[in-house]
Amino acid sequence: MTHKRKYRKFIQVLIVPDDNDEPKALSIPATRVRFFKILAVFLAVHILLGFVGYSQFIRVYKKNRALIDINKQLETNNKRIYDLASMFQQLVESQAKVRTALGLGQLTVEGTTVEQSLSTPNIVPEILPALEAARTNYQLVETDVKEKLGFLQRAKSGIHDFERSIPTLLPVEGILTTDYQISRLDGRTEHRGIDIAAQRGTYIKAAADGTVIFSGWTPDLGNLIIINHGYGFVTYYGHNERNIARRNDIVRKGDNIALLGNTGHSSAPHLHFEIWKNGQPLDPKEYILAFDGL
Template sequence: MYKLKRFIRRLFTPVTIMLIPHDSKRTINVKLPSIGVVSSVVLWLVGSIYVISIAIDTIEYYNMKSKLNFYMGQFVELRTTISLLEKAEAEFKRLLSFKSRDKILENVDTQINVHDAGSLDMDLLKDQIKNTVEKVAEIQQFLKNQKDIYISTPKGWPVIGRITSEFGPRENPRYGGQEFHSGLDISAATGTPVRATADGIVSFAGWSAGNGNLVVVEHGFGYSTFYAHNSSIAVKVGQKVKRGDTIAYVGSTGNTTGPHLHYEVWHNGKAVNPVDFLKNG
């Protein structure tokens, strides 16, 4: 009991704190009980620890928020990538629903494009997505190139009629004698529409001596087509035409023995047999 009283007495023993201002000779004495000084120190330590813990929590919060924003951005990018892949998959399924190569190439949608839209912070998934997207992009580019070749390749009959003279050596029907016939003569009634057999640009449209009214269309990929002896021409130089567009009308202008279309197909500067292209129609 005595020791407890003695301890309590010491707690309340006054401690004098002396303050000496630099601009005054008088000192300021402050008396505080020992317990007050100890309590102040304890409170200061507790307050300091609390402030430090709050600061640490704040820093961790902002770090966590930054990481969360990063991962949210990554998920958005991943969702975009998946969406593009789903569109590409749907497009491939649509194309494969057609039963022939020609139908597939005619219906290729060259507007759909797939790019690397980002990745998660997981290397394996990143590589898998990147490889898949690259393969899809390669397939799409291949289909686009094949479609460009397809629409530039002559296909089908330029006019409905009957072949009266084949490609190759023949006897000239007007003057006699052997000659090489570089195209096909297709008999048809005057005024029958003559149609382009592939997409292209008209490079010549006018009178050409023995060919009469002649139309020449450049298709790209080395292909050109010639349509001669027309009664009239429906296009002009520089005009873009699509396969099936009317470009002229059958006639017998130039050196002919009757109304027909003289049709030629050239590839890489050489005349080739148009029959091979009629069969594709």
């Protein structure tokens, strides 16, 4: 029986050095070369698959980041809408209070009050039309609110000034010795004010805010101070030992303006105090709070 002899195939690789050495031949079995080819193809396929997978990962990552950014922007816009709605609601409530205080009707936007627009259950979708409509009317609303608030502030300030200008403070603590008196026969005033006895040198206080229009000497009332309080009110402080306030001084209710004395036609230290309104003398006891209930 004849056996066929098998021959192994080799691949010759000739290595030629740069120097004068002799070339060298390297024999590599063909089977091993095929193995390296298969290995190279396998590695190339895996590298390609890895690159494709990495590219897909990068695209997905970028899309995910974009979605995150969009979500953050939506959250920011949503918060701005709610903040704007809250600010607008505060403005509307303030304006409504002013209009109610002045007896005016509610402000409407396209036939609907803004308060009704703000009271809908789904505030974000429903508030946008109201906000858009209110934007065109904002200047009118703001001007209206400022005017009404300014009016109320001026009115409040005027009430406060009027209250401070009414002579209600007792100028000096002491004993009432002579009352306000009017003759029953002809209606003429016999004693236009009240006399309050106290220790010489006691401070005399302004009965209300005002401006000193006279500070000097008179034969009858001696050292005299006259204060104009506005709104028709004028007060007199006579028989002073010494005047502290000077003409054109602005005084506040309770300020020290003089020292109690016994100057002019006077028999003992006391304050002669008068209140006039629109040129007519008044009974000080009707205005001085210390006399309430007496």
